[in-house]
Structure formats: C-alpha cells, structure tokens
Amino acid sequence: MELWPAPLATAPLHATVTVPGSKSLSNRYLILAALGSRPVTLVGLLRSRDTDLMMAALESLGVRCQVDTDTDTTVTVTPPSSGRFTGNVNVFCGLAGTVMRFVPGLAMFADGPVHFDGDEQAYARPMKPVLDGLEQLGASVEYHGEIGRLPFTITPPSALPDHRAQVNIDSSGSSQFISGLLLIGSRLPGGLELHHTGEKTPSLPHIRMTVSDVTGAGGDIVADEAARVWAVAPCAMQLPSTVVVEPDLSNAAPFLGAALIAGGSVRVPNWPEATTQPGGLLPGYLADMGAEVSFPVIDGVRYCEVSGTGIIHGLGDFDLTAAGEIAPSLAAILVFADAPTRMIGIGHLRGHETNRLEALVNEITRVGGAAQELPDGLSITPVAQDALHGADMETYADHRMATFAAMLGLRIAGVRVRNVATTRKTLPDFVGMWTAMLS
Template structure:
C-alpha cells in the first residue's frame, strides 16, 4: 500500500443521466498472450489494435530483452500495428522488469527457460507478495533450473531462470487455485517444449476459467494442437503437443472488462452508453457484464452497424433503481471491484461469492474494497470467499487505490452519485486503461470518447509506462 503518486483526483459527480458512446482500448489479456505466442512463433506476426498500457509495455520490453523484435507502426488503414519478429533463439543474460503485471511475471518464466542463458526477474514491491509457486514448481518438474532464494526459497519474485535453449516438458501437476495464470503460463510455451505438456490442475477450485479458454483458443489460432476439458475430455486436464507456432495477423478485441465503469455509469444514472465494437463471440470474462448488469436493473442489446457490432446498454429506471445481486464471480473475479461499487449504490443488499483468490491480486481487493467503501459510510463485510454489501447513504472522502487500477475505476463509479469522492492515484489506471480520466470526462460530457485524443482540461494525462 503506497502513497499517492499525485494529489487525489476529484471524481466527477453526474448531473443527470449519462448518455455517450465509448471506444474501449484493446484487451490486455489478448495483447499479452498474442505477444508471447508471436515471440515463440516460427515466423513474423502482426498485432493490430494492441493495448498500449503499462502492462503491455512491460511485456513488450521483456520480450525485447530476450531478443524478440517488436516494431510499432501503423497498418495501411491507419490503425496501430505491432510487427513481431521472433529472431531465432531467445537471448539470455537478460533482466526482466515485471512491474506488478501478473501476465508478465507468470507467462515469461516458461519463455525464459527456452532462452540461451540466465534471465533475472524482478518487479514492484507488491509483485514479491503475489504467488508464483505454481509456475516455478511446475517448470522444475519439466526440467528447468530456477533460483528463487534471493529472499529465501518461497516461490515468488525475485528469481532467475537459467535457460538452456530447450525444455523437456511432459506431464506435470499444478494447483492453480490461487491463479488461473499458472495454467495459461505453461500452456502458452508448451508447443516449444520437447514433449509438449500434459497439465493437470490438482486444486479444488480453478478461478477465471474464461481466461484459460482464451489461452486455448489463441494457441489453436497459432497452429498448436490442444486438448482441453471443454472438448469433452477429463476435467482440469490440458494437453499441448510439441510443434511449430505460426506467425499470424491478429486484431485485438476491445477490453470488455475495461468497459465496466462506463456501463456502470449508465446503470447507476439510468442513462445509456454505447460500447463500440463489442464482439458477438468472445472468451473474454468481461462479456459476462451484459448478464450481470442486466440482473442489477439495466438492459442491453447488440446492434449491427456498418463498422461492426456495438453494445447499447440502458441503465436502471428511477422506478426500479439498481438492484442488489447474489452471485458467484469465481470465473470473472476481475469484475468484482466494479460490481461492488454498483452494489454499494443499489437499493437492496448484495452478496459476491467465489472470489477469495482476489486477496492475491494487485492488492488484497476484498480488504481494500471493504475498507474504502466503509470509509465513505458504507456497510461492507468481508467473508471467507467474498463480500456482503448492504447499501447505505454514502459521503465524500478519499478513496485509496493501493496502486490497483480496478480500485481506481470503482472509486470513479461511486463518485458519480456521491459528492466529494477523491480517488487517490488515479494514474494507476494506465496499467490497462490509459487516458481514463480524459475518457471519464468525455463520458460525462456526453461525447464520443476513446483512447486516442488528448487529456481533457484539468485531467491528468495517461501515466508514463515506467511509472
């Protein structure tokens, strides 16, 4: 829990219903998976409309340190495009800064095991507290040599992977109860292992399954042979055959989880928000917002336009208001902060279940949400696996974010209806949603808003990727 990067940001209060159209930047989850697959491919690839944020900058920087060429430019139609050139064998004797990006700290140690020398990993102080044991233990079983004794052998950062240019691979068991990224990390690099991988999850509950399905779909798109539980196989067992990955052109979907605060604005103000380019079929967990926010009192429809498909979401009416919800969020845990903020503004209690693993995210999100909502006069109780939220009249105050981007956007949602909310370190939204304060100002002004324009007057610019 760190001090603010700047003065607290006065969260704007909505003067009425919010009506606007929003273009959300590309998905962080898709961008970082695509970068890893392109780096391991047998030929060059192109990534169109990637997310430019702190997390994706850290991933690109780490891959460049390993000898991968990533050239940023524009496609013929003017959209942003990153050209990835694998460049043969991965380079060792490198240092990787993971920041506090779970995808970087977990996806890249398996890649580093294929490098030609040692690769050192370190990051922000919070990264030392986040679990990495599942990846470390599994890689050792598969033949990798890893030193995580810098602060005692504890399965966390900092660590060094001693790459030998290849990895044996084969069968391995992983308890991924604390993070589905343990599974995705091993699957992404598995085609390059000598024997591929046969991975079995041994824990009781596996959170965020949509993210693993995303990994499987993207592996198959790159030419990998994957057997997964959803194909009718054994539950919690994945097999990836060894083989070449092909470089390809991929257009990144908008980040649907980052659409959450904008949809929440429509929901709590009874307004209407259009999210541009919402995919009709996707593996992104954020797609669940359509059902969740409808259950909480809104309504939505997918509308076909000349440019594609838009999601039009209409908020709760004054007659019905925002309803509380009792829901298991184990598969979509990253949506919990935004849902908790809406629940605190609802007209009936809510119970959010299945998200005990959020204690190990960018911050302990359950403790943070409880502390910060209650600090504004709310009534939130932390349970073993979630939160119980009983709506009360809220008041202004500083809403601390703990360097967590989803805490910052949750604070912004509360500020729509609660005067005087000040969000500490709103710049942390640059982790996955650069330019958020400007986009939020555009939303409340009823303008079409997206990531491309400059900052609104009085709003901070997107944080430097090094922050």
C-alpha cells in the same frame, strides 16, 4: 499520488465510449508471436504500462517489437532468427501479472539464465506454482528474496524433456499459472500434460481464452476441465501474419456500469458477437441488476448499449467465479442496490495487484457503506443514500480500484481518488475518457 476529484453525475448519461484493446489478449498474442518463426503484426494492441512492460520483456529476450508510429496500436513482432531467446538478461515485470507469470516460461528456451524483478508491490504476488511447473520441466529457480516470489533467476535446462512431460501444480491462486504453462507446452519436444491439483479452477474463461489463442496459432490442446487436466501436443506454433485485437470488455465495465449508477445510456462500439473474454459476461450481469441491454448494429459496427434508470437490483448469492476481474466494477454498482449481494467464487482476488477483497471492504466502508469479506468473496449490504459521504479513496496501485472509486463518485459528492494514474496499467487516458462520458 495526487488526489483527483471524481466528477459527480448531474444528469443522465448519453455517451459512446471507445474502449482500447484487451490487455489479456494483447499480452497473450505478444507471447505467441514471440514463440513463432515469422513476423506477426498485431492491430489494435493495447498500449498501456502492462503491454509496454511485456514488449520490453520480450525485447530483453531478443524479440523485436516495432511500433507503427502512425497508429501507435499496430505492432509487428519478429522472433529471434536463431529460434532461441537471449539469456543472461534482466526482465522487469513491474506489477503486471501476465508478464511475471507468462514470460518465465520463455526462459526455458533461452541460451542462458534470465533474471526477473519488478515493482516492490509485486513482491507480494504469488508466483510459486508456475515456477514449480518450470522446475518439473527441468529448469532451476534461484530465489533472491522470499521463496515463491519475485525476484528470482531461471536457468533453463541443458536439455528439454523428449517425452510428454507431466506437470502438477495447484493453480487455485490464479488462472495465469495454468495459462503461462499452456502457452509454452507446444514448444516442448514431447508436449505437456498439465494437472491442476486444486479443488477449484479460478477464472476458467481466461484459461479457455489461452486454449483458443494457442489453437489459433496452430497448437493442439485437449482440455478435460472436469478432471482439471490439459494435454498439449508438440508442434511449431505460428500466429497468422495479421491479428486484430478485440476491445477490452472488462475495461468496458466502469463505463457501461455508469449507466446504472447515473441513469441514461452508455454504449461501447466493436462489441464482438462471440468472445473468450470473461468481460463478455458483463451485459448479462448488468441486465440482472435491472439494466436494459441491447446490441445495435450501426453502419456495420456492433455496439453494446446499456441503459439504466438509477434503480439497481441486488443479486443475492452471486457466483462470480467466471469473471472475477470485473468484481470491483460490479461492487461499485451494488453499493447503490436495493438488496444485499454476496459475490462468491472470487477468493483468488486476494492475490491480484492488491488484496482486492480487503481493499473493496476498506473503501466501501470509507464512504459510509457496508461490506464484509467472506472466505471466498465479498458481501455488500446497501445503506441509505444519505448515509454515504465523500472521502479520499485509496487505490493501492490497482487500476480496478481506481475505476471503482470513480464509479462511486458518480453518485457520492466529494469523492477524491488518490493516484488515479494507476489506471494507465490498462486505460492510458481513463480520466479523459471518464470526463468525456460525463460531458
């Protein structure tokens, strides 16, 4: 909980930053590997608190996760030889949304009840839609606190449905509720027909990522996004023997965004030509703000390079439904823009590690900026540079609020970040990476 002095940028940047593997892909691959029948080696796996929590959860269920000590980012996942997960165990989720929303589905195939718990702050995160879905599939859920929240115990059904099971949930609060059920749908004897009953589908690219990953493991999902229905055929899924994890493109946002705030250029290697990650939309957003974006290939490696002059354009009404997870990074840039921005389509951010919309308003206001919550988003109105001032920034145990604060500190002297270590959730050495970028 110590205060970290966020460094001020005293000159234009000129840096190359290598970003670790994608958390979203890492934890999906870990789940899919556990659902297979043969070992899978994951190369470039993110090693962070969230992925370590996922591996620990899988090992509680009888899955072996063997880390290559030479690389630390190569992990071989071996499913239980019996094909059943171990029951009568405890799973600790920490504050990881993918653990608390993806692993409960595996309890459907356990040989006994599975108890789930997590950090105290995790008790505020909504869970009910995915648990309602599991109950519709025959599981029973016993809550040990508030209904729809951690902690709880899932008891698998005595028999899985032998017909195509129809499940109806409202996943407006998080795309992870849909993904958590799609990941297990192929394992059900009759498959799954999943209906999202809400009017909007948040973070649709994350759902498309799940569909793509399931398909890559041999699954068959037919998506009718307009009707908000996903049909999953029953099959035995199996990832290839080796899977390489893409860099986390959303975690590239603070570094590439720093080029707009401080000026100069920052580039990130191993940028994919095509991706299901929502962070793949980032270069286009930065270009709209006035950045020069290119994708040079050097010695066979494809980079995303972002250059800025320190002049940043506001975006007016800006629909960020497709990539809400990068909203904190974009908000940090837009504090210094030349015109207001209304980011909409991100009301679901109120249910992340913290209420990110409220937190962003609090922290922008804390440094003298102007921001306001909207029913479905956030408005940011730029103020004069001399109206902004240093402050001790809160992070709310949220890694993206910590990187947001560091970005503000590039142009505002005297910013100190409380509990910057929360970045270990997805960036184990954020402070070292940030310092190296500036030097």
